[in-house]
Amino acid sequence: MNSGAVMKQDSRTVKRREMLAGAKATLPLIIGAIPFGIIFGTLAGPSGLSVWGALAMSVVVYAGSSQFIALGLMAAGAAIPVIIATTFVVNLRHILYAANLVPKVAHLPHRWRVMMAFGLTDETFAAVSNRFMLQQNTDYAHWFYLGSWVAMYGNWILCTGLGIALGKTFPDMTDWGLDFAMSVTFIGMVVPYLKNKPMWGAVIVSGAIAMATIGMPHKLGLIVAALCGIATGLSLHLLLKHEPAKAVVDD
Amino acid sequence: MTEFLLIAGMFVATFSVRYVLFAVAGRVRFPPWLTTSLSFVPPAVLTAIIVPAVLLPRGELWLGFDNPWLLSGLFAVLVSFWRRDLLTTIVLGMLCFMLLRFGLGL
Numbered sequence: 168m169n170s171g172a173v174m175k176q177d178s179r180t181v182k183r184r185e186m187l188a189g190a191k192a193t194l195p196l197i198i199g200a201i202p203f204g205i206i207f208g209t210l211a212g213p214s215g216l217s218v219w220g221a222l223a224m225s226v227v228v229y230a231g232s233s234q235f236i237a238l239g240l241m242a243a244g245a246a247i248p249v250i251i252a253t254t255f256v257v258n259l260r261h262i263l264y265a266a267n268l269v270p271k272v273a274h275l276p277h278r279w280r281v282m283m284a285f286g287l288t289d290e291t292f293a294a295v296s297n298r299f300m301l302q303q304n305t306d307y308a309h310w311f312y313l314g315s316w317v318a319m320y321g322n323w324i325l326c327t328g329l330g331i332a333l334g335k336t337f338p339d340m341t342d343w344g345l346d347f348a349m350s351v352t353f354i355g356m357v358v359p360y361l362k363n364k365p366m367w368g369a370v371i372v373s374g375a376i377a378m379a380t381i382g383m384p385h386k387l388g389l390i391v392a393a394l395c396g397i398a399t400g401l402s403l404h405l406l407l408k409h410e411p412a413k414a415v416v417d418d
Numbered sequence: 419m420t421e422f423l424l425i426a427g428m429f430v431a432t433f434s435v436r437y438v439l440f441a442v443a444g445r446v447r448f449p450p451w452l453t454t455s456l457s458f459v460p461p462a463v464l465t466a467i468i469v470p471a472v473l474l475p476r477g478e479l480w481l482g483f484d485n486p487w488l489l490s491g492l493f494a495v496l497v498s499f500w501r502r503d504l505l506t507t508i509v510l511g512m513l514c515f516m517l518l519r520f521g522l523g524l
Contacts, residue, residue, distance in 0.1 A: 199504065199505050217421060224425050227426075228425060230432045232464075233428060233431075237424070247427065250424060250428070251430075251431050254432060255431035256463055257463050259456060260456065262435055263457065265439035266448065269440060272440070280437075280441070281437070284436040284437035284440045344475075347472075347486075347511075348508070350467075350487065350491055350494075351491070351508050352508055353467060354495055354498055354511065355503075355508055356460065356461075356504065357460075360461040365458070369461060370461050370462065370465045373465045374469040377465070378469060378473065381474065392462075396461075396465065400454075400462065401451065405451075
């Protein structure tokens with residue numbers, strides 16, 4: 168009985184340590200996310216979102232790039248179904264993250280997996296996948312995940328609020344061209360992908376079709392362009408796949 | 419009301435994608451072509467957003483060396499190829515943009 172109590176005490180310490188480690192591992196990524204939370208809050212009002220709407224979006228949706236894109240689409244007068252469909256397409260990348268994590272967490276109770284799904288951002292995945300894939304003893308690693316999520320989520324809501332306040336205080340901030348912050352962030356996210364021909368093909372076709380379909384109603388061109396880009400990437404991947412193998416055979 | 423619909427819809431579109439695999443917990447395997455397709459999603463979507471945003475920053479096509487969105491965008495691409503570090507790209511890209519807009523008044 169006594170040893171059982173000691174073990175309980177121990178596991179509580181381990182859980183706390185894992186949570187702190189999770190928050191700490193996410194810290195550099197949190198610092199990177201601070202400007203986006205603030206800029207999101209600043210741009211929300213001028214894009215047509217109320218103060219509570221902007222805050223609710225950060226609390227309920229909790230998806231940085233989608234929230235930015237939603238603002239851009241709202242400002243351009245897109246219809247709500249198009250914004251929701253775009254959100255869906257933009258978030259498809261999270262399926263890949265989940266596919267990586269699921270084998271490690273399949274044994275956990277359902278409520279843990281719900282938390283993990285809600286907290287699955289680019290940042291938390293980056294921090295947590297290191298913990299799950301590269302380190303030993305993952306018995307309590309879900310507490311590490313929880314720590315990463317709490318830190319990231321809290322920071323996101325805080326920065327959104329800060330941005331909303333800034334936007335109210337300096338209404339002419341919207342003329343500064345802060346929307347460029349979104350473009351430059353996305354550029355920094357796309358370039359590291361450009362390592363092979365299928366990726367180049369996907370990106371070039373997507374950009375060209377986006378320009379060609381600029382006149383389509385409700386900003387539907389965005390989805391058309393993305394789908395054409397993905398189709399191009401997949402086709403090139405399948406066409407080029409056998410090339411190295413052939414070279415080996417020729418040798 | 420429209421805001422409520424927008425946020426509710428975006429929540430469903432975000433959470434469903436993040437949750438589906440956690441819910442079935444490893445009992446589903448993707449065919450390879452689907453996994454490959456998914457890997458093209460982020461760059462394809464983001465590019466479809468970036469290109470019109472820098473070529474039509476004011477709603478009309480603006481191809482020229484006096485378009486700070488376009489110039490800073492190209493500069494950010496170069497920085498990103500040079501360093502491949504997100505934070506460096508953002509900081510230098512924004513600096514370039516601010517310089518062109520407020521330093522040179524473009």
